[in-house]
Amino acid sequence: MESMSSAANRDELIQRFTRERYVLEGYIASIVRDRHLAEDVYQDVALEAMRCLDRYNPERDWRAWIYGIARNKAKQALSRTSRLQPLPEEPLQELIDLAYAEQSDERMDALTRTHAWLHDCLRAVPESLVPLIRMRYWDNLAFKTIGAKVGKSAGSIQVALSRVRLALMECIQKKRVAELEVSA
Template sequence: MAERETFLRLFLQHETEVRAFVGSLVRDRHAREDVFQEAALALWEQFERYDPRRSFGAWARGIAANKILQRRHQDRRFPVTLADGAVLAVLAAFDRTEEGARGRLEALRECLQKVPEQGRQLLALRYERGLACEEIARQTRRTLDAVYQALSRLRAALEECIRRRLAAGGA
């Protein structure tokens, strides 16, 4: 039961990106959905071979790429827009993007730790709770301009911190 739950959690977490990967290569809506379903079934059937030290998203995209290539070799009219080598290049680009996002997220976490508590509270109100600046001003008893200015400075400081961490290779 735990294996099934783990698979479902990981699959649902990465479903959108796998669909995006397949959609970037297969233009026909019906063929795209067929490939996605075949890939989903293969993911479940091969889940015991998944190495949890590896990104599930990268593993899932690799299986989806194999399904696309299999379909293309079985049917030359299969609506894939790129040659086999280009399919693999797109797969590599998705993997690099995922690695970069992971690095940026880790840098953001580390940079947020350096933000004073009051600043973290403002960021949480705006970006975690999704409050409008007017509501934040009311709740924190600040002027609207003060909230705008504080958030702008916090974003700029975080952006600079993240840029420095990534440039130094320390994410």
């Protein structure tokens, strides 16, 4: 079998790695529980994967290999970060690992378009709700702060955003199904 260290395989690896960024970064975030640290770890994983490419066994599952690197890098990052508490190993960590390991390639591929569909779905969010999304997820404000700004309780903001997220996920799901139907 052709070595993964060949240029073609390197390109393929980079493409897969880039395509699956949001999925992989979600996995890293489930360990480090910090969006910025998750981004940093993702970059570290990319560098490490490139560095270890020669040692990669192409007969081994690509996802298991890359997620293994991600798990190690995430734990290393956590050990260097005192402000974050490491995730208990049992049982949640194993279940999360299992969740990512057992997904089929088709399902993972379907998730790689999440961000593109999200952009479309966000355009349909009523204007009155956009500031809440912006303050919470882009400006990183606490629910209490948002509540103070808009004159509502933190709890109501929290639940409202939860509903908006669910609606967005539903919208993304519809787009995913529609695309699958078209491709079929």
